Amino acid sequence: MKTTISNDEFYAGLQQLPKPQYPFPDFIHPDFQQQRQEYYDWIDKEYIFHSKESREKHKKHNLVDIASRGCPFLKNIEELRPLASYAANGAMMDDYWDRCSSKEMDEICNRTMALLNGDDSNEPTDNGISHQFWILRQDCLQCEMPERLYKKFIKTIHDVLIGYSYERVYYRTNTIPPLAVFLIIREATSGAHPFCQYVAMQKEYRQFPDEILEHPHIKRLHTLCALMIGIHNDIISLPKELHREEDTMNLVKVLQQEHKISTKDAYMMALELHDNYLKEFLILQQYLPPFDKWQDMVYNYVQDLGIMVAGVYAWHTNDTTRYVNGGYVDGEYISQD
Structure with a gap:
């Protein structure tokens, strides 16, 4: 994408189109400023392997505000x-491995998971x-994340990395997948x-037995969260991706492509699909299956899943630098394949 393109060309009339909206309140973790400083x-x-321009x-x-807004009720900065x-x-x-091959991404995935699951315990x-993924594991141990929640958390990170590998098949061939394939990849x-799993670290949700967190009703809610976040990200990033052929x-x-439309x-149509997922989420929240003594807490957990989705979107709407004209970080890794 050319950084010299005008803003009018960049947005191409898209700014006036309607945007996603959520019926959930907006929060941010009280330690977000401290977390930002650690991030810097x-x-x-x-x-330091990134260019100075990319780092800035x-x-x-x-x-890190994605986490501060997505899980604002964590007890402290350690969590x-x-x-x-x-x-x-x-x-x-x-961003960095934007141009790597699927095979290279698989190797990165294997290395990352060995660090996260402790198979490779060496710093x-x-x-x-x-190194950052190694530190992530140490931080989870430090904040006493229950082992069963940690395993669920890193299992979903593994799925994200598999998705990164899968999508590179289409990036490298500069092809657009069918909708059915795309939705599988985009969910990942x-x-x-991983955010859905980490929501259970808030309040008293870590007390939930596995049969709640693994219930088909709850798992569908997690899927809806992932799809809504994927779609609202696509809507926000669309101007950038329209000007990069390989995106x-x-x-x-x-x-x-699927419908041969403008x-x-x-x-x-994408916004309508998003809104249908949101309607389904709200219906599933209203019609929870019986969870006995956990019923009210499960309802609140689902509400906090909604707050998480809205919080991630609030990061998008508050950020004015990532998906704007010339603001995106281009991949700097040079593929060896």
């Missing part, structure tokens, strides 16, 4: 830190993305499933 510090320390752009994006690390490091690794000697790459993994582009019609 580890970008300077860990991300990442600082402006305040990616916030692992989710903030996942959110920021995950987004920046996706990486080089600073960077792998939205990055929301094929956007719902609007998929719908445009960009604006595809945009409105």
